[in-house]
Amino acid sequence: MRTEVRIAGFGGQGVIMAGVIIGKAASLFDNKNAVQTQSYGPEARGGASRTEVVIDDDEIDYPKVTSPDILVAMSHEALIKYMGDLKDEGVLIIDPDMIVEEEIVDFVNEHKIKLYRAPATKTATEDVGLRIVANIVMIGAIVKVTEVVSVDAAKQAILDSVPKGTEDKNIQAFEAGYALL
Amino acid sequence: MRTEVRIAGFGGQGVIMAGVIIGKAASLFDNKNAVQTQSYGPEARGGASRTEVVIDDDEIDYPKVTSPDILVAMSHEALIKYMGDLKDEGVLIIDPDMIVEEEIVDFVNEHKIKLYRAPATKTATEDVGLRIVANIVMIGAIVKVTEVVSVDAAKQAILDSVPKGTEDKNIQAFEAGYALL
Amino acid sequence: MIIIDSKLCKGCDICIATCPKNVYSKSDKVNTKNVYLPFPEHEEGCTKCGLCELSCPDQAIYVEKEVE
Amino acid sequence: MIIIDSKLCKGCDICIATCPKNVYSKSDKVNTKNVYLPFPEHEEGCTKCGLCELSCPDQAIYVEKEVE
Amino acid sequence: MVEKESPYKKYLREERLPHIFCPGCGNGTVMSTFFKGLEGTDIDFENVAMVSGIGCSSRIPGYAKCDSLHTTHGRALSFATGLKVGNPDLDVVVFTGDGDAASIGGNHLIHAARRNINLTVICINNNIYGMTGGQISPTSPKGSFGTTAPYGSRDMPFNLAELVSAAGASYVARWTTTHPLQLSKAIQKGLENDGFSFIEVVSQCPTYFGRKNKMKTPLQMFEWIKENSINKRRAEKMDEAELEGKIIVGEFANNPHAELTDNIKKLAEENSDKPLAIKSAFEELD
Amino acid sequence: MVEKESPYKKYLREERLPHIFCPGCGNGTVMSTFFKGLEGTDIDFENVAMVSGIGCSSRIPGYAKCDSLHTTHGRALSFATGLKVGNPDLDVVVFTGDGDAASIGGNHLIHAARRNINLTVICINNNIYGMTGGQISPTSPKGSFGTTAPYGSRDMPFNLAELVSAAGASYVARWTTTHPLQLSKAIQKGLENDGFSFIEVVSQCPTYFGRKNKMKTPLQMFEWIKENSINKRRAEKMDEAELEGKIIVGEFANNPHAELTDNIKKLAEENSDKPLAIKSAFEELD
Amino acid sequence: MVEERFVQGNEACALGAIAANCRFFAGYPITPSTEIAEQMSILLPKYGGSFVQMEDEIASAGAIIGASWSGMKAMTATSGPGISLMQENIGYGFITETPIVIINVQRGSPSTGQPTMSAQADMMQVRWGSHGDYEPIALAPSSVQEFFDFTIKAFNLAEEYRVPVTVLADEVVGHMREKLIIPDDIEIVTRKRPEKVDGQYLPFDAPCDGTTPMPAFGDGFNIHVTGLTHDERGYPDTNDPDTHTKLVERLCNKVLMHRKDICSVKKENCDDADIVIVSCGSPYRSVGAAMKKAREEGIKVGSLKIDTPWPFPEEEIAEIAKTASDIIVPEMNLGQIVHEVERAAHGEANVHLIGKIGGILHKPDEIYDKIKEING
Amino acid sequence: MVEERFVQGNEACALGAIAANCRFFAGYPITPSTEIAEQMSILLPKYGGSFVQMEDEIASAGAIIGASWSGMKAMTATSGPGISLMQENIGYGFITETPIVIINVQRGSPSTGQPTMSAQADMMQVRWGSHGDYEPIALAPSSVQEFFDFTIKAFNLAEEYRVPVTVLADEVVGHMREKLIIPDDIEIVTRKRPEKVDGQYLPFDAPCDGTTPMPAFGDGFNIHVTGLTHDERGYPDTNDPDTHTKLVERLCNKVLMHRKDICSVKKENCDDADIVIVSCGSPYRSVGAAMKKAREEGIKVGSLKIDTPWPFPEEEIAEIAKTASDIIVPEMNLGQIVHEVERAAHGEANVHLIGKIGGILHKPDEIYDKIKEING
Ligand SMILES: Cc1ncc(C[n+]2csc(CCOP(=O)(O)OP(=O)(O)O)c2C)c(N)n1
Ligand SMILES: Cc1ncc(C[n+]2csc(CCOP(=O)(O)OP(=O)(O)O)c2C)c(N)n1
Ligand code: SF4
Ligand code: SF4
Ligand code: SF4
Ligand code: SF4
Ligand code: SF4
Ligand code: SF4
Ligand SMILES: [Mg+2]
Numbered sequence A, B: 001m002r003t004e005v006r007i008a009g010f011g012g013q014g015v016i017m018a019g020v021i022i023g024k025a026a027s028l029f030d031n032k033n034a035v036q037t038q039s040y041g042p043e044a045r046g047g048a049s050r051t052e053v054v055i056d057d058d059e060i061d062y063p064k065v066t067s068p069d070i071l072v073a074m075s076h077e078a079l080i081k082y083m084g085d086l087k088d089e090g091v092l093i094i095d096p097d098m099i100v101e102e103e104i105v106d107f108v109n110e111h112k113i114k115l116y117r118a119p120a121t122k123t124a125t126e127d128v129g130l131r132i133v134a135n136i137v138m139i140g141a142i143v144k145v146t147e148v149v150s151v152d153a154a155k156q157a158i159l160d161s162v163p164k165g166t167e168d169k170n171i172q173a174f175e176a177g178y179a180l181l
Numbered sequence C, D: 001m002i003i004i005d006s007k008l009c010k011g012c013d014i015c016i017a018t019c020p021k022n023v024y025s026k027s028d029k030v031n032t033k034n035v036y037l038p039f040p041e042h043e044e045g046c047t048k049c050g051l052c053e054l055s056c057p058d059q060a061i062y063v064e065k066e067v068e
Numbered sequence E, F: 001m002v003e004k005e006s007p008y009k010k011y012l013r014e015e016r017l018p019h020i021f022c023p024g025c026g027n028g029t030v031m032s033t034f035f036k037g038l039e040g041t042d043i044d045f046e047n048v049a050m051v052s053g054i055g056c057s058s059r060i061p062g063y064a065k066c067d068s069l070h071t072t073h074g075r076a077l078s079f080a081t082g083l084k085v086g087n088p089d090l091d092v093v094v095f096t097g098d099g100d101a102a103s104i105g106g107n108h109l110i111h112a113a114r115r116n117i118n119l120t121v122i123c124i125n126n127n128i129y130g131m132t133g134g135q136i137s138p139t140s141p142k143g144s145f146g147t148t149a150p151y152g153s154r155d156m157p158f159n160l161a162e163l164v165s166a167a168g169a170s171y172v173a174r175w176t177t178t179h180p181l182q183l184s185k186a187i188q189k190g191l192e193n194d195g196f197s198f199i200e201v202v203s204q205c206p207t208y209f210g211r212k213n214k215m216k217t218p219l220q221m222f223e224w225i226k227e228n229s230i231n232k233r234r235a236e237k238m239d240e241a242e243l244e245g246k247i248i249v250g251e252f253a254n255n256p257h258a259e260l261t262d263n264i265k266k267l268a269e270e271n272s273d274k275p276l277a278i279k280s281a282f283e284e285l286d
Numbered sequence G, H: 001m002v003e004e005r006f007v008q009g010n011e012a013c014a015l016g017a018i019a020a021n022c023r024f025f026a027g028y029p030i031t032p033s034t035e036i037a038e039q040m041s042i043l044l045p046k047y048g049g050s051f052v053q054m055e056d057e058i059a060s061a062g063a064i065i066g067a068s069w070s071g072m073k074a075m076t077a078t079s080g081p082g083i084s085l086m087q088e089n090i091g092y093g094f095i096t097e098t099p100i101v102i103i104n105v106q107r108g109s110p111s112t113g114q115p116t117m118s119a120q121a122d123m124m125q126v127r128w129g130s131h132g133d134y135e136p137i138a139l140a141p142s143s144v145q146e147f148f149d150f151t152i153k154a155f156n157l158a159e160e161y162r163v164p165v166t167v168l169a170d171e172v173v174g175h176m177r178e179k180l181i182i183p184d185d186i187e188i189v190t191r192k193r194p195e196k197v198d199g200q201y202l203p204f205d206a207p208c209d210g211t212t213p214m215p216a217f218g219d220g221f222n223i224h225v226t227g228l229t230h231d232e233r234g235y236p237d238t239n240d241p242d243t244h245t246k247l248v249e250r251l252c253n254k255v256l257m258h259r260k261d262i263c264s265v266k267k268e269n270c271d272d273a274d275i276v277i278v279s280c281g282s283p284y285r286s287v288g289a290a291m292k293k294a295r296e297e298g299i300k301v302g303s304l305k306i307d308t309p310w311p312f313p314e315e316e317i318a319e320i321a322k323t324a325s326d327i328i329v330p331e332m333n334l335g336q337i338v339h340e341v342e343r344a345a346h347g348e349a350n351v352h353l354i355g356k357i358g359g360i361l362h363k364p365d366e367i368y369d370k371i372k373e374i375n376g
């Protein structure tokens, strides 16, 4: 089955890294197929940042996301910008501290969106003690809620992707995220 | 009627200028059609120099000379190089002082070439007193022998082409050439 | 009077570094782009030299000058 | 012995100008390209300095040197 | 009543602000210093035409409320040459970067300098290719890092101000974004010079140069530039070792001489008994 | 027994002689001085690779009996850079003209100088485009005539030796065809220099420069060059007016410093624990 | 007053440019086009114009675009190697809708090839040489007179449609001398300047197949010109697919939808022809004699000469393909325009190439022999 | 050992080059190809190779040709504007028969256009961009794996035929990340060095469709390489039509006469198909879904994917045209490969373009809708 994931936030939050890790987890460690793409261009600099992952058991022809099954939003601006084509009854995971929830209530209701709140930034800062691992915390939350990739695969992909010496902190972040929801 | 003329010599003899003058005479002052072309490229530098003129009462389609009716040779090297495709019974005008005649006797006889000797260089140096007008002397000889252009047209074209102040010398050269044959 | 255009400011802090009179401090006011804006905490020290205006990369600063 | 290769010489006269001993003169010998060749008229004055050999643009000059 | 906005904003296309430059990028500062420099001359802003190549720095003309030609990478000076010769009455200003001017565009730069064509070139040298994401440039300091110099750059960088002087420019100066007043003054002089003027501005690209070279914030870069700048007069008394890694600021050439469009104008006037033809495309013939 | 031919002929492809250069053209002299300079070094002629662009001067490599790459107009130094970096063991020599090196090729010239890549560049500056029939070049003297300067050139010419020095070359000299001994010596030094060497040779193009500028014979040109040459040391004591129209000859830079292929070699050795890879196209993999 | 001169094609080209009111030339010498630059360097100062010898062809292309925006009619001339170098800036000319004229006097190629010999091997390069989608206009003269006329026409088309226009000459036409008649009533298209309506003028706005008026820099319109994808105001908008599609489609359509007005062909004896010779540029000079000889023998041969290879006269060729059984395409290359002929013929006629390289024009008999071969 | 990685297409390309034993890279950054240069700058020193960042793309093309003659496998990578600048030196690569590999990661164009968006608008430029007649080889990948595989294949073809080979990728393929499998038994073509027979070796001699072995500079063959028309020895001979004809015809024939060996297409469901979708590069990714959907509705749709747009697989298309009634060509441009398809179809099938620009890949439904429209 084809699953389309979109993660959005602003530059510096590690959004793209999160997409790569999920893609890698699916493709190298879960033995599925995955394609990861991301936004380029002026708007990717400083402003909004976005990555998308398509995961499928079969081969993936069309590599782009058209209407995501899962949307993860780490900033309000990004949420508003990219929320539009989320599938009806799709999953929306937000970092509640970065988002003005009242602005999306109508949308969520109308489209029967399954909304989850994962305070990734806060968890990273307060529990893990490292703000920049908010993206890994978010991966934990995504894996818990959606099961797009297995816990093992996610962990292996994280270990494969983060700088040497930071492995423990990152696994801790993943687990903190996993525990959030 | 289409007439094809080729004039050949070595660089510095004004061979190309001679071709231009004949073309101009025909086209501007005899009201015929004319196309002048010339050799370019490494071999045109220092070494052999060549110009060709096609003259016709009708419009000229194909602009190049394939087998000249008239060949004018001002150097031996050029003569040997370009003699080959002269038409049978064609006209060959040579500057005898620049050419080793015995080397062409067979060719002339075999192809029934009409051979004329116009000592243009000598005439220019000795009679006109200006070696560089040998080309104009040669035009005189060509006009006399072949009538490809009229005397009037030739003179007008010469006046139109030579540097101011040298008109008289050049007309004198033309007439000296005209008187040669 | 010093005005910072919060729509233009990108929070680079160059005004803070440039002002010879240390007029600026960083506020905790955030704009829509998540930028923490500077504010003229010690405006009274301002000599209206215009350096901050000139240095601000985003043409976000206005320093009211005396009208001659 | 000085030899000028008449197939290579283009008659530029640079050897004539270059030789510090004025060894060369222009001959009236013409080659197939209508070139008037130089010749070592005053070869006796030649010091075998090799300047003409080096300067000739057409590698047309040979100056026999002593064999050490 | 005074408007309550930056005095430099009136020169900008408001509908396009904020510009795309990253927080703390020096490009924005250079824009303001240019307008300040311009105000010091009696040039009419309406008569200014801006030309640029490709790069972050080359985006500046797109924000100015005047005629502007944003061209191909490295070729700004070729286009500017046509524009200026085509109509010598225009005040043509070129904005360019170290990559645009000195890498792909190096030849046009030295030739424009040689011809001493009356252009004012403002070259924002951030020692890196900002627009494409942080590759080293011909001015990247030895040992600095870029995405194409992952092991540190080992090439010797150009001394742009010296190079352009040697090529024949009549006015050459180098300042930095930490010298906004001196910089505006130099731009003013460049605008007033009747010949080729080259103003090199050493500037910060916090996003790429900074990030790759352990200066994560704009301020760190700003301070680094400030600390390493040495005035030319002082530098002349120092030896090579002391100058290693320093940014020498000041005037490198100020030597007015015959200018290209003047030469062309005179040639036309001498040979045609008419003033130089301009705007020939609009001329109805009869 | 000694062979009875010019001692420089053995380096040439005999079947291609005489070469296409016009009578009295300086190109031929430069060839011989090069071979003489080479004989002064311990470089093996078999190991020399020549590279050139397009122009009369760029035809020289085609006559030498060694590997030679006759490339596109102005780009010789780019090809030479690939050749030399690809195999730093080769002795790569570049023959070029004022048009090839300094007009269309100016950017590659200053960048090769900046990188201080170990090439020896011999630039035959005849102040004109010979190959295309006598148009002015970026080194044509002010006031000289060419087919594209029918009213006399008004642009300022480049001072090539100075420009290349400012760009970073480690060895730079200028001589003329009337200084064949000094020229060979400079070429020898250039070959021996482990870095970018630039030897500018002011030379005669009697066919075009001469003809257009009232020097019809090769000898007139030769004498003109000789008379106008001034040694650098003497020139330094003269003022600008006195130097107008003069050819300053001598050494302009001799300042050895880090060389490009050395840097690349070291980088590879440090990171791969192997010597630099060469001739990878022939390598069978397993 | 009508003037008659006996000049080289390259000189006729320069005279044509002057007649079209071109007062700016930037160029870099290259055989066999150099005489155009040389003539312009002589002529322009006499007409108050500007000549600049640039450092290379890239700079030359840049300079004429800059000059065009200063309000000048501007031209450059070069040959294959120079055209190759200009490709990036030519693309810039298309996307910014800048009227310029480029002369390509074709020579033997690829690469440095045969500098002094003739060829037509850049016919497709002018169509596809720059990256991206665009629709060029090109004219191919076959005589000295046409080189003059087509240069003027090139300026007119450039102004009419705000596009770069190329004259695809070749060494034969560039170097031969013939009579040139300079008429006294030459039709010249003048650039359309926008009305000065404050803030209302959109420099890159036009109906889907249209051209907007174009001011000169300094006229007070404060316009921004960029090679990035831009909106009607000229502002970059590089990530919006619609902006790009709208822009590029319009740029192409303004040529394609006026194909009829731009295309020019010359038909002779086509009505009853079984065999039609489709030629372009110099080879046309060999068609007449071949056709005559064949007709004399009762073979029904016609000729279609393409003046404007681009936009390609698709319809005219399609029509011919319907009536004729065979089409012969003589080209001084290994087959370029013949590709378009084949495509346009849609399988309805047999298309035969006479590709000839090496620098020499086809002789009439080479075409005649092909006719005979086809005729069986 | 087989290795698996999850990487961007651009990184896969760099890895492919390393696997093919490329040990020289010269380049100049440009979006969206820059990651290739960046990866090469990281990888090459680790493999003992050389990376040089040049001053521009012209220099980059020159440098890889120089490096190739030094005996290296050499590559550069760029995008449209850079390719336009390289045209002259690419032509030099053809006439001198120099094996090099050029990567073009296509972006929105013409001109600077849309630097970060995708396009396939340089498909014809690679065929016709340089002046003169030549026959290029190009490969168009549609996945990260193919970008790796085709880069290796490009090096192999370059060595096999002594020609410049281009990989025509696009932003989609360059930037997306997918699984890459690096096999342990990659087939690599090694350059053929001539036997050392004194004075007997002719570096540019070969049968009419053939390739000569190629020494490295310094190997002792003292060869002369020139971009002028040259004889078998490599000596310039620019005025002899025969020398030129022989040379250029051989250069073209060595590709054309091996078309069968070089061309590669992938056919699916073509045998019974009424409608065949002919695609090349990224758009192939949208074909599968469309075809499946249509087949499910009983519409007989097939797919022909072109791996090697050049030399164009004429015969394969002609064959399809004979059996299918309609051919659909989805391209990220306004119609390029479709021209060749039309030509090769020879009027025997209706050819429909789905031209799409603006930077976004066709969605499967856009192809499906066209199928439905045709199916009526
Ligand atoms: C022909 C061409 N090559 C490469 C590029 C890609 N490119 C765009 S900007 C740039 C570098 C700009 O550097 P710089 O001029 O220093 O500007 P900055 O962004 O640093 O201000 C490059 C290589 C291009 N647009 N065109
Ligand atoms: C791209 C390109 N532009 C122009 C030319 C034409 N061209 C050939 S040689 C030359 C000038 C050569 O001048 P220079 O390097 O000084 O050599 P010289 O002939 O004077 O020795 C020119 C412009 C060319 N071959 N290629
Ligand atoms: S300098 Fe300008 S942009 Fe930067 S923080 Fe101050 S006001 Fe904001
Ligand atoms: S005007 Fe001067 S003193 Fe006042 S805040 Fe700005 S920099 Fe400081
Ligand atoms: S220098 Fe050489 S070519 Fe010139 S005249 Fe003397 S021998 Fe002949
Ligand atoms: S070797 Fe010296 S002295 Fe003898 S002829 Fe030659 S230049 Fe004169
Ligand atoms: S990338 Fe660098 S140069 Fe470009 S806008 Fe950002 S900070 Fe400025
Ligand atoms: S044209 Fe000039 S440079 Fe060329 S060979 Fe002749 S004299 Fe030498
Ligand atoms: Mg920069």
Ligand SMILES: [Mg+2]
Pocket (backbone or CB within 6 Å): F055, F097, F098, F099, F124, F125, F126, F127, F128, F129, F130, F137
């Ligand atoms: Mg020269």
